[in-house]
Structure formats: C-alpha cells, structure tokens
Amino acid sequence: MGDRVLRSGALLAKVARSARSAAYRSVTPLDYVFRVLNQLTHYPPLHLRRQVGGVGAGFNGPGYEFVAYLRLLARLRDGDFLWDIGCGCGMLELALHDLGWKGRLIGTDIQKSCIDWAQKNLSPRFADHNFIHMDIHNAAYWPKGTLSAREWLSRFDKRGFDVVVAKSLFTHVLPDELDVYLMGIADRLRVGGKALLTFFILSEEQARLAATGKNRISFRPYGEDGCCAVRNPVVPAAAVAYEQHYLTERLGRAGFKMDGLSLRHGAWSGRADGLSFQDIIVAEK
Numbered sequence: 001m002g003d004r005v006l007r008s009g010a011l012l013a014k015v016a017r018s019a020r021s022a023a024y025r026s027v028t029p030l031d032y033v034f035r036v037l038n039q040l041t042h043y044p045p046l047h048l049r050r051q052v053g054g055v056g057a058g059f060n061g062p063g064y065e066f067v068a069y070l071r072l073l074a075r076l077r078d079g080d081f082l083w084d085i086g087c088g089c090g091m092l093e094l095a096l097h098d099l100g101w102k103g104r105l106i107g108t109d110i111q112k113s114c115i116d117w118a119q120k121n122l123s124p125r126f127a128d129h130n131f132i133h134m135d136i137h138n139a140a141y142w143p144k145g146t147l148s149a150r151e152w153l154s155r156f157d158k159r160g161f162d163v164v165v166a167k168s169l170f171t172h173v174l175p176d177e178l179d180v181y182l183m184g185i186a187d188r189l190r191v192g193g194k195a196l197l198t199f200f201i202l203s204e205e206q207a208r209l210a211a212t213g214k215n216r217i218s219f220r221p222y223g224e225d226g227c228c229a230v231r232n233p234v235v236p237a238a239a240v241a242y243e244q245h246y247l248t249e250r251l252g253r254a255g256f257k258m259d260g261l262s263l264r265h266g267a268w269s270g271r272a273d274g275l276s277f278q279d280i281i282v283a284e285k
C-alpha cells in the first residue's frame with residue numbers, strides 16, 4: 001500500500017474516531033441514568049468504557065471472566081501483588097473487587113483519561129490500588145506521549161509482582177514494542193510468578209480455519225519477516241496478531257521458562273474449543 005493511501009486512510013480513521021467519540025459523549029446523560037437505575041454508578045462513563053471495548057458482552061462480562069482465569073490459570077491469591085498492564089479504566093479492577101479479591105495492585109495504561117478516572121474513582125475505594133499513566137508515544141492511543149516504552153519502563157521501578165496480567169494489550173502492540181514489554185514484565189515478576197497475556201495467535205490450525213472463512217478477524221501480513229499481521233495497515237495497532245513459534249521464542253528470550261508456557265486457544269479464529277475470545281498464554285518466570 002502506497003504512503004499516500006496510508007496517510008489519507010489514517011486521516012479518515014482519525015475523523016471517524018472523533019465522530020464516534022462525539023456520538024458516545026452525546027449519550028452520556030442516558031448512560032448515567034442507566035447506571036443509576038442498575039446501581040452501577042461506581043463504573044466509568046460510557047465514553048471511557050468504550051475505549052476499552054466495555055460496551056458489549058454484558059456490562060462487565062469479560063472482567064468477571066478474567067478474574068476466573070487469573071485465579072485458576074495464573075493462581076492469583078489474596079494478598080498477591082498484581083500488575084495490570086494496559087488496564088484501561090479499571091474494568092478488571094472493578095470485577096476483582098466485586099468478586100472479593102484483596103491484594104496490592106498497580107494498573108498502568110497509556111490513555112491518560114482512563115488512568116485519571118481510575119486513580120480518582122477507584123484508588124480511594126480499593127485499598128492498595130494505584131493507577132499510573134504510561135506517557136509513551138503511540139500514534140493510535142496516546143499521540144501526545146513523550147517517552148518510548150523502553151524509557152518509561154526504565155523509570156517504572158516496581159518489582160516483585162506475583163502476577164502480571166495484560167488483557168487485550170498485546171493485540172495492539174506492534175513488533176517494535178513487543179520485546180520491550182515482554183522483558184519489562186519478566187524483569188518485574190518474582191521468580192515463579194506468572195504472566196497471563198492475551199494475543200491473536202497465527203498458527204497452522206488458525207490458517208486452516210481462515211481458509212474456510214471461519215476466522216472472525218482477517219489479518220494481513222505486516223512487515224517483512226512474516227511474524228506479525230494486522231487487520232488494517234492504515235491503523236495497524238487496532239488489531240495485531242503474532243505467529244505462534246515467533247511468540248514463544250520471544251517469551252523465552254524475555255526470560256520466561258519455556259517449559260512453563262501454557263496456551264489456551266481463543267474462539268476468534270473459529271475454533272470450536274476456544275476458551276475465551278482471544279488466545280491466552282500463561283507464562284512463568
């Protein structure tokens with residue numbers, strides 16, 4: 001695709017994003033009434049929920065679903081120290097709280113509006129929950145960012161996490177940041193700690209299902225080496241997929257135990273045995 005086409009596409013995508021955002025803001029009063037009637041006023045307003053995909057699938061269905069995966073697959077216990085990287089406006093934290101988890105938590109995200117809301121509204125209510133903005137430049141999510149992911153991580157001095165969760169983060173991370181984040185996570189986990197990470201994973205089975213039209217997202221190769229694919233080259237970070245062997249090799253290089261990796265396929269690829277929508281990798285340090 002030529003540079004000019006990509007540039008005009010990116011501009012159109014930006015205009016469409018602004019129009020969508022204005023539309024969501026215009027129904028804020030209705031959303032507020034809905035939250036009052038359903039005793040959900042402690043949840044973020046619609047224009048923040050929709051930034052993290054929290055508009056469909058029940059009010060916070062995916063949040064509750066991932067509390068179960070954290071407990072069962074990543075062995076999250078009460079009292080643990082948890083890092084939620086790419087936490088958005090705290091939908092998972094609300095579900096953790098509703099389901100009675102008690103522990104120390106740091107949530108980080110590059111969208112400042114989401115972090116500001118979570119720090120103002122959730123931090124005072126949930127003991128030991130803190131939300132920190134990642135001031136990392138990102139064309140799609142935080143164009144005002146002043147740091148690279150590597151620079152931000154070098155200033156993020158928290159260590160000794162028992163569990164790290166990245167729910168729907170790596171589905172937006174391009175190869176130039178993949179290793180930086182994987183190493184950043186591995187470095188900050190205690191030995192034996194677990195990371196629960198979601199991806200769109202390209203594999204033989206996924207390609208077979210794609211050929212019969214079963215994939216629910218179509219990816220196109222991105223970059224030269226075939227390790228990565230995106231849904232739309234105009235806004236590549238909107239949905240990113242990685243080749244399975246490449247990903248496991250990168251996890252090993254980042255410092256995770258190769259024999260401690262487990263993969264649960266998701267239903268996005270059309271598999272009948274998908275556990276969640278995205279693929280889930282649980283990696284142990």
Ligand SMILES: C[S@@+](CC[C@H](N)C(=O)[O-])C[C@H]1O[C@@H](n2cnc3c(N)ncnc32)[C@H](O)[C@@H]1O
Binds near residue numbers: 136
């Ligand atoms: C689909 S949302 C998921 C949010 C949250 N984990 C949840 O499930 O409710 C993806 C989140 O990743 C964040 N994000 C996207 N790219 C990122 C990057 N390169 N670095 C850090 N965060 C990023 C976005 O700001 C957004 O909040």
